[in-house]
Amino acid sequence: MDLTTTYLGLRLRTPLVPSASPLSERIDNIRQMEDMGAAAVVLYSLFEEELVQDQWALQRHMEDHTDTFAEALSFFPAPALLTVGPDAYLNHIRQAKEAVDIPIIASLNGSSLGGWTAFARQIEQAGADALELNVYTIPTDLDQPGVAVEQMYLEILRAVKAAVQIPVAIKLSPFFSSMAGMARQLDQAGADGLVLFNRFYQPDIDLETLDVWPHVLLSTPQDMRLPLRWISILYGRIDADLAATGGVHDAVDVVKLLMVGARVTMMASALLRHGIPYLRLVEQRLVHWLETHEYESVRQMQGSLSQRHAPDPGAFERAQYLRALRTYRLPVPD
Numbered sequence: 001m002d003l004t005t006t007y008l009g010l011r012l013r014t015p016l017v018p019s020a021s022p023l024s025e026r027i028d029n030i031r032q033m034e035d036m037g038a039a040a041v042v043l044y045s046l047f048e049e050e051l052v053q054d055q056w057a058l059q060r061h062m063e064d065h066t067d068t069f070a071e072a073l074s075f076f077p078a079p080a081l082l083t084v085g086p087d088a089y090l091n092h093i094r095q096a097k098e099a100v101d102i103p104i105i106a107s108l109n110g111s112s113l114g115g116w117t118a119f120a121r122q123i124e125q126a127g128a129d130a131l132e133l134n135v136y137t138i139p140t141d142l143d144q145p146g147v148a149v150e151q152m153y154l155e156i157l158r159a160v161k162a163a164v165q166i167p168v169a170i171k172l173s174p175f176f177s178s179m180a181g182m183a184r185q186l187d188q189a190g191a192d193g194l195v196l197f198n199r200f201y202q203p204d205i206d207l208e209t210l211d212v213w214p215h216v217l218l219s220t221p222q223d224m225r226l227p228l229r230w231i232s233i234l235y236g237r238i239d240a241d242l243a244a245t246g247g248v249h250d251a252v253d254v255v256k257l258l259m260v261g262a263r264v265t266m267m268a269s270a271l272l273r274h275g276i277p278y279l280r281l282v283e284q285r286l287v288h289w290l291e292t293h294e295y296e297s298v299r300q301m302q303g304s305l306s307q308r309h310a311p312d313p314g315a316f317e318r319a320q321y322l323r324a325l326r327t328y329r330l331p332v333p334d
Helices: 027-035 048-063 087-099 115-125 146-163 179-188 221-234 251-260 269-274 278-292 313-327
Strands: 005-007 010-012 016-018 041-047 104-110 130-135 168-172 193-196 203-206 211-214 241-245 264-267
Touching (some): 027 041, 041 087, 087 115, 146 168
Parallel strands (some): 130 168, 241 264
8 A cells, every 4th residue: 555645845654743742752652653654753842932031031131240340341242143042942952863763843833023033044954854833822912903914924925935954844823814815825925735624722711729720622523624615725726735634533534634635744743642653544544445445546545636627616515514504403302
């Protein structure tokens, strides 16, 4: 069975890729992912806040005693001329590249245009095969129009693309007024891939302490429906590769996402819940499904159930909406 696929110009053994999660913080876990069949690994994210905090810490350290005498400032170069970043993340990339043969995709997570995007160049120099740009922001400014949010995404992407030669994928939120239009703009701005979708972790309230606290819920297979829909709509209409993430828990999820046009299917929650060896089981089940249904390769099915040939995807989606409502039946009481 030929499971090979391509993503971001990388030829991968299978479409199974562990997405960014705490599992990739340890090199021995990355080795195990490769042993269990991972085609590539997306590393845990380096956050904009970590880079900015690191830069401010150095600047404060340099300026602590600058008032001691007039010439003190001349001992140090201007802070803006220094390139500062968490060395631990760069070392982790190097160690991962030495430990495994599969591609290593680094992850940068940010929410604004700034100097942190220049860190992408150091990630490239450390040996990363590609970069996943995770733009995570909640627009809360009542005076900020939607077009300004879209422009911010585009500017961040262009800044990173200008800094590196390696492929860049951008991980998106689904909450755009025109998701299809935004996908095309990012494609035209140079995105090599779109990762659909970013999951927003909703906070909860502790009623005993009256504190807002982060409540991380692992995904379920139901979450797969959203990337399934949009990959189906976008496949064949943009040049960027499409990666599915969120709700990928078993081989049937993988098959569905490949059929609508995904190049790779990324999973984290399933591995956090069942352990890294679960990846091998998903691959075995994928092979079994393909053999049972007389497929010879993954590429044979990719995009076969997309909306590429639908003359009006909007009308198609509307028809499916009406069909879903009209065919629903109330459960029969016991």
